[in-house]
Amino acid sequence: MTLFHPFSTLSLSFLFSILLSNVVVSYQQDYETVPALNSAEQEAVYRVLDSVNSGIPWRSLFPDDLCSSAPHGVVCSYFSDSAAPNSPVTAVHVTELSFGYVSDNTPNPPCAADAALSPLLFTSFKFLRKLFFYKCFNHSTPVSFPDDVAAVGTAATTLEELVFVDNPSFVGSLCGILRNFTSLRRVVLTGNGVYGPIPEFVGGLVNLEELTLSRNQLSGEIPLGLAELKNLKVLDLSQNFFTGNVPSTMGYNLSELLKLDLSSNGFSGKIPDSFGALKKLQFLDLSFNRFGNFRVPMFLSEMTKLKEVYLSGNHLGGRIPEVWEHLGNVLRIGFSDMGLEGNIPASMGVFLRNLSYLGLDNNKLEGTVPQEFGLLESVGEINLENNSLSGRVFFPSSNFSRIGHTLKLGGNPGLCVDDEVFCSAENGNNNTKNASFGHLKLCKKEPQRPNPVPLEESSSSAQVFPDSMFVFLGLLILLNF
Numbered sequence: 001m002t003l004f005h006p007f008s009t010l011s012l013s014f015l016f017s018i019l020l021s022n023v024v025v026s027y028q029q030d031y032e033t034v035p036a037l038n039s040a041e042q043e044a045v046y047r048v049l050d051s052v053n054s055g056i057p058w059r060s061l062f063p064d065d066l067c068s069s070a071p072h073g074v075v076c077s078y079f080s081d082s083a084a085p086n087s088p089v090t091a092v093h094v095t096e097l098s099f100g101y102v103s104d105n106t107p108n109p110p111c112a113a114d115a116a117l118s119p120l121l122f123t124s125f126k127f128l129r130k131l132f133f134y135k136c137f138n139h140s141t142p143v144s145f146p147d148d149v150a151a152v153g154t155a156a157t158t159l160e161e162l163v164f165v166d167n168p169s170f171v172g173s174l175c176g177i178l179r180n181f182t183s184l185r186r187v188v189l190t191g192n193g194v195y196g197p198i199p200e201f202v203g204g205l206v207n208l209e210e211l212t213l214s215r216n217q218l219s220g221e222i223p224l225g226l227a228e229l230k231n232l233k234v235l236d237l238s239q240n241f242f243t244g245n246v247p248s249t250m251g252y253n254l255s256e257l258l259k260l261d262l263s264s265n266g267f268s269g270k271i272p273d274s275f276g277a278l279k280k281l282q283f284l285d286l287s288f289n290r291f292g293n294f295r296v297p298m299f300l301s302e303m304t305k306l307k308e309v310y311l312s313g314n315h316l317g318g319r320i321p322e323v324w325e326h327l328g329n330v331l332r333i334g335f336s337d338m339g340l341e342g343n344i345p346a347s348m349g350v351f352l353r354n355l356s357y358l359g360l361d362n363n364k365l366e367g368t369v370p371q372e373f374g375l376l377e378s379v380g381e382i383n384l385e386n387n388s389l390s391g392r393v394f395f396p397s398s399n400f401s402r403i404g405h406t407l408k409l410g411g412n413p414g415l416c417v418d419d420e421v422f423c424s425a426e427n428g429n430n431n432t433k434n435a436s437f438g439h440l441k442l443c444k445k446e447p448q449r450p451n452p453v454p455l456e457e458s459s460s461s462a463q464v465f466p467d468s469m470f471v472f473l474g475l476l477i478l479l480n481f
């Protein structure tokens with residue numbers, strides 16, 4: 001029975017925010033003197049709790065003032081008539097309502113299989129700042145915001161956070177959902193049945209810092225109004241049915257953006273060069289759209305804060321540009337299946353020192369695997385499968401075993417490994433052979449190569465090592481497994 005989880009932590013903390021006329025002051029709570037929640041609001045909380053889960057006897061479990069003792073997820077704030085510090089508290093109201101058991105740390109009231117969205121949520125809480133539903137609506141009967149527009153009244157000007165996560169049967173047009181809220185700071189509607197376009201009026205939500213609309217049935221083009229959201233830090237429209245060009249004004253105006261995810265939609269046209277103006281961007285995912293640039297955008301070189309960039313599954317084509325010099329923070333690059341041609345730039349190995357994942361698979365890349373990849377100390381996977389790479393796979397200045405384990409090289413018939421390495425793997429350790437080199441063929445002996453340095457000398461010194469020396473070091477390491 002999870003019954004007791006939700007109630008083990010009470011939501012009241014000792015430090016309350018006091019809000020009056022947009023002035024916030026901190027206040028040390030004194031239990032003796034604070035007012036109780038008024039009976040109408042208390043009754044509305046019970047009814048909303050019943051609508052979410054009628055199987056729990058909320059009234060008998062929480063018979064007292066709900067702002068002193070409430071289920072986790074019901075949060076009150078105390079208000080005073082004056083903004084002066086320590087001025088007396090005169091009222092208390094419900095300001096946050098969160099439903100759906102998330103974890104033992106966030107044991108919101110669990111939603112029953114027939115959970116409903118009570119209209120009281122929109123009419124009975126004049127001070128509501130946050131509304132949160134997690135995995136509550138997943139049944140055959142669709143659940144929506146009230147049709148009666150006038151009914152969505154009282155929370156309209158106060159609601160700052162609207163969060164619906166993984167509620168497949170929560171449906172409605174985005175326009176209908178957002179139209180009556182004017183103070184929204186955070187909109188997270190992910191994994192629901194929300195449909196329709198992003199309304200133009202979204203540009204009027206001047207406080208908006210996060211707009212996450214991933215995994216819905218949204219469609220249409222990005223409205224120009226979106227670019228007016230100057231405080232936006234997170235824009236995630238991934239896994240919907242959006243189409244059309246991305247407005248270039250987004251790059252010029254959304255200067256606070258940290259995360260931009262437009263992946264898995266039907267966006268087309270050129271990726272705007274103006275994105276280069278998004279100087280704070282850390283996460284850029286444009287993968288699996290129909291962008292057609294004829295090349296990887298050069299503006300990447302200007303995004304010096306970038307940590308992750310994904311462009312996979314677009315028809316960008318062209319060569320991988322030399323944009324990496326100032327991108328030392330990059331951790332993950334996904335450039336798979338983009339029609340890339342030409343060589344892999346050695347500069348990727350030189351500059352991307354923090355790289356942990358590089359996906360260049362399923363392109364038309366030629367030439368060798370850059371020896372500089374051996375410099376990538378923290379790399380976990382380099383996937384170069386299904387290209388037209390050729391030549392020796394060889395990393396003179398690195399731990400052959402470490403880099404070898406990270407490489408995926410299958411589907412490059414022109415690649416080969418040295419016989420020493422291959423044979424050592426063959427005879428010694430099949431695990432290393434599998435992980436490193438797939439089914440690569442042996443390189444043809446190069447006639448002029450010096451003979452391998454004898455084993456005894458390998459520990460000798462700091463001279464300039466010939467290539468074969470490193471092969472031998474690699475061999476030693478492989479044998480050590």
Ligand SMILES: *[C@@H]1O[C@H](CO)[C@@H](O)[C@H](O)[C@H]1NC(C)=O
Pocket residue numbers: 149150151152153156179180
């Ligand atoms: C809600 O929004 C609609 C459309 O913008 C408007 O006509 C209506 O007056 C609003 N209702 C309230 C209560 O603000």
Ligand SMILES: *[C@@H]1O[C@H](CO)[C@@H](O)[C@H](O)[C@H]1NC(C)=O
Pocket residue numbers: 135138166167168191
């Ligand atoms: C919704 O219910 C189905 C069937 O019970 C389940 O497979 C799916 O994971 C649920 N989805 C969510 C988001 O909880």
Ligand SMILES: *[C@@H]1O[C@H](CO)[C@@H](O)[C@H](O)[C@H]1NC(C)=O
Pocket residue numbers: 227228249252253
């Ligand atoms: C958006 O950027 C364009 C181009 O720089 C500029 O003309 C426009 O005034 C900006 N709009 C807003 C709302 O900042």
Ligand SMILES: *[C@@H]1O[C@H](CO)[C@@H](O)[C@H](O)[C@H]1NC(C)=O
Pocket residue numbers: 327328329353354
């Ligand atoms: C790599 O990341 C570390 C922090 O994890 C950072 O201090 C360092 O500057 C980064 N390297 C480069 C080349 O930016």
Ligand SMILES: *[C@@H]1O[C@H](CO)[C@@H](O)[C@H](O)[C@H]1NC(C)=O
Pocket residue numbers: 361362383385386411
């Ligand atoms: C490479 O191509 C093969 C055969 O088409 C496929 O099975 C494999 O999944 C591809 N590798 C990657 C990384 O996509």
Ligand SMILES: *[C@@H]1O[C@H](CO)[C@@H](O)[C@H](O)[C@H]1NC(C)=O
Pocket residue numbers: 399400401402477
């Ligand atoms: C080479 O890498 C392997 C695997 O990460 C590690 O166990 C080994 O200690 C490394 N050897 C040297 C000489 O750094």
Ligand SMILES: *[C@@H]1O[C@H](CO)[C@@H](O)[C@H](O)[C@H]1NC(C)=O
Pocket residue numbers: 426427428429430
């Ligand atoms: C490695 O695999 C080959 C066949 O693929 C086999 O002949 C050899 O004995 C294996 N070596 C080890 C150490 O398992």
Ligand SMILES: *[C@@H]1O[C@H](CO)[C@@H](O)[C@H](O)[C@H]1NC(C)=O
Pocket residue numbers: 430431434
């Ligand atoms: C190496 O590959 C062979 C054949 O592909 C397979 O039978 C063997 O289990 C693999 N070894 C490891 C350690 O994955």
